[in-house]
Amino acid sequence: MAGPRPHAAAASPRGRGPAAVLTLALLLPAVGVSAQLPRTPLDCRRACVCASNIVSCPGANLASVPLALPPQTAVLDLSFNSLGRLRDDWTTVDLGRLHTLLLSHNELVFLSYEAFGHVTELRYLDLSSNGLRQLDEFIFEPLEHLEVLLLYNNRIAQIDHSAFSGLGSLRRLYLSHNQVARFPLELVKERSRLEALQLLDVSSNRIKVLPLHELQALPAWLKNGVYFHNLSLPCSCELYDVVAGWNLKELSSVTDFKSSHTCLLPGPQKERMPILDLDKAHLNCTEVTMTNEVAYLQQYLVLDCDTRQKDVTKSWVLPGNIPVSQANKSAEIRSDGGLQIGPLMVNDSGVYTCYATGDNMNETLHVTVVVFNSTVSGGLENLKTAYTTLVACIISVVMVFIYLFLTPCRCAFCPGQGLEKDKASDTPHSSTVSIPQAHRESRAEGGGFPYRQVAFLDPKDQLEQNGRLNPIHEEDEECKGFSGERKRSEAEAGGAPMVV
Numbered sequence: 438m439a440g441p442r443p444h445a446a447a448a449s450p451r452g453r454g455p456a457a458v459l460t461l462a463l464l465l466p467a468v469g470v471s472a473q474l475p476r477t478p479l480d481c482r483r484a485c486v487c488a489s490n491i492v493s494c495p496g497a498n499l500a501s502v503p504l505a506l507p508p509q510t511a512v513l514d515l516s517f518n519s520l521g522r523l524r525d526d527w528t529t530v531d532l533g534r535l536h537t538l539l540l541s542h543n544e545l546v547f548l549s550y551e552a553f554g555h556v557t558e559l560r561y562l563d564l565s566s567n568g569l570r571q572l573d574e575f576i577f578e579p580l581e582h583l584e585v586l587l588l589y590n591n592r593i594a595q596i597d598h599s600a601f602s603g604l605g606s607l608r609r610l611y612l613s614h615n616q617v618a619r620f621p622l623e624l625v626k627e628r629s630r631l632e633a634l635q636l637l638d639v640s641s642n643r644i645k646v647l648p649l650h651e652l653q654a655l656p657a658w659l660k661n662g663v664y665f666h667n668l669s670l671p672c673s674c675e676l677y678d679v680v681a682g683w684n685l686k687e688l689s690s691v692t693d694f695k696s697s698h699t700c701l702l703p704g705p706q707k708e709r710m711p712i713l714d715l716d717k718a719h720l721n722c723t724e725v726t727m728t729n730e731v732a733y734l735q736q737y738l739v740l741d742c743d744t745r746q747k748d749v750t751k752s753w754v755l756p757g758n759i760p761v762s763q764a765n766k767s768a769e770i771r772s773d774g775g776l777q778i779g780p781l782m783v784n785d786s787g788v789y790t791c792y793a794t795g796d797n798m799n800e801t802l803h804v805t806v807v808v809f810n811s812t813v814s815g816g817l818e819n820l821k822t823a824y825t826t827l828v829a830c831i832i833s834v835v836m837v838f839i840y841l842f843l844t845p846c847r848c849a850f851c852p853g854q855g856l857e858k859d860k861a862s863d864t865p866h867s868s869t870v871s872i873p874q875a876h877r878e879s880r881a882e883g884g885g886f887p888y889r890q891v892a893f894l895d896p897k898d899q900l901e902q903n904g905r906l907n908p909i910h911e912e913d914e915e916c917k918g919f920s921g922e923r924k925r926s927e928a929e930a931g932g933a934p935m936v937v
């Protein structure tokens with residue numbers, strides 16, 4: 438908002454003379470409040486409360502950050518003021534011990550590139566409920582220790598792909614209630630993602646397209662913290678599959694906001710529908726169920742223990758409550774916590790259980806394995822043989838017909854005819870033969886491929902997960918005391934995105 442006004446004021450004096458200068462003089466105080474006001478030193482009597490390493494000045498009507506903040510300040514609360522810009526010189530002293538900076542409910546429209554160079558130890562930064570419109574590249578780069586960043590309820594429409602680079606410790610990022618139109622996939626995607634990130638809230642934005650395929654590929658502990666309700670997504674069965682699948686796995690990002698997960702129906706009215714109701718009315722989406730792992734004799738399977746929590750200790754129990762032992766060569770726990778079983782036999786079918794033990798909660802996952810009493814190769818080999826026989830048979834018949842009707846040989850019985858005729862009839866012969874050959878080859882290729890596809894069909898994501906527990910969003914301190922499987926209620930988990 439303050440952007441256009443100084444421009445207009447600066448342009449007018451050149452053209453118009455004294456009257457314009459007067460206008461400018463009148464305008465200036467209104468234009469750059471924070472720039473023009475003399476900055477006041479810290480007032481620990483009226484505006485702020487200073488308690489050892491805490492400086493707290495909420496609602497003090499401050500238009501600029503007070504000067505001469507004590508260098509030992511660890512917590513600085515400037516919320517509910519009227520700060521408009523965070524310039525590179527907002528503090529004249531380096532605040533090397535500051536770990537919490539609260540700037541919510543101000544009028545911030547501008548963050549200097551160097552604004553955070555003085556506070557590199559920051560762990561918690563609240564910029565929510567301001568007027569920020571865009572996040573430039575590398576804007577938060579100095580904040581390598583930052584763990585929580587609140588940016589909800591601004592007017593952010595543009596996020597540079599590198600806006601959050603350098604935030605190697607960031608665990609929770611709140612971007613809801615903005616005007617973001619692009620899902621920031623780079624923050625969660627394998628390889629480019631922020632290493633420590635466990636919660637990304639982009640709900641209530643203007644996002645119209647989600648990268649559903651990539652979201653589905655995320656590990657459950659990350660899906661659990663990707664909040665994307667109340668967007669303007671068009672209804673589709675692909676969207677239903679994702680939301681219904683996450684709901685079935687009891688991932689908080691869906692279960693805590695079931696009714697807010699809406700989509701827009703096609704048509705001029707753009708009616709809003711709860712996504713989870715899509716299968717019943719309007720779109721006939723197939724019901725999402727937890728499918729089991731299916732396999733054939735002699736195959737190997739790797740069962741994934743896709744937990745909702747990161748960094749947990751995983752152990753497996755075989756059907757019939759048999760623990761995995763070193764002696765049993767047919768079941769082996771891999772380094773990533775998955776269980777490899779095989780070569781499979783029919784009696785390996787059953788429910789395999791993964792127990793994940795974490796600091797804050799335990800999780801139990803069940804994977805049902807069904808082993809068919811046949812080998813994949815056997816079944817396909819038979820089909821393939823049958824198909825080859827059929828093709829060969831058809832080709833033989835064609836060849837017989839060619840032989841009977843098109844061979845040049847019958848001319849050999851006509852002694853009156855010369856070599857020319859022979860040659861003339863040669864051409865149709867060879868070309869006719871070449872057609873079925875090409876036909877056969879293309880059929881063989883096209884026909885063989887689907888079988889190969891079937892053979893590679895790997896029901897990877899068909900994992901039954903039956904976590905009974907409510908997830909915890911990194912609320913380490915608050916939750917240390919919790920033990921026992923079901924103590925945390927859904928309501929507590931539901932408050933997570935806004936509670937810090």
Ligand SMILES: *[C@@H]1O[C@H](CO)[C@@H](O)[C@H](O)[C@H]1NC(C)=O
Pocket residue numbers: 641642643667697
């Ligand atoms: C949903 O999003 C719209 C705009 O994106 C916003 O105005 C509204 O407050 C949001 N609703 C809820 C319940 O957050």
Ligand SMILES: *[C@@H]1O[C@H](CO)[C@@H](O)[C@H](O)[C@H]1NC(C)=O
Pocket residue numbers: 719720721
């Ligand atoms: C959905 O399926 C029902 C019956 O199964 C059918 O009557 C209805 O027309 C279908 N709706 C659409 C949109 O395909």
Ligand SMILES: *[C@@H]1O[C@H](CO)[C@@H](O)[C@H](O)[C@H]1NC(C)=O
Pocket residue numbers: 782784
């Ligand atoms: C499974 O079947 C195989 C033979 O088919 C047998 O050797 C093995 O003991 C059986 N295992 C169990 C647990 O029944």
Ligand SMILES: *[C@@H]1O[C@H](CO)[C@@H](O)[C@H](O)[C@H]1NC(C)=O
Pocket residue numbers: 755759765766767768778779784785
């Ligand atoms: C070994 O593991 C298989 C599953 O892969 C299981 O069916 C079998 O009962 C186990 N045998 C023993 C002796 O634990």
Ligand SMILES: *[C@@H]1O[C@H](CO)[C@@H](O)[C@H](O)[C@H]1NC(C)=O
Pocket residue numbers: 783810
């Ligand atoms: C598997 O199939 C074979 C024959 O193909 C049969 O003899 C055997 O009993 C079957 N095993 C089971 C467990 O059904």
Ligand SMILES: *[C@@H]1O[C@H](CO)[C@@H](O)[C@H](O)[C@H]1NC(C)=O
Pocket residue numbers: 794795796797798799919920921922
């Ligand atoms: C998780 O399970 C372990 C072992 O069963 C137990 O010692 C621990 O207290 C449990 N933790 C929670 C949070 O339930």
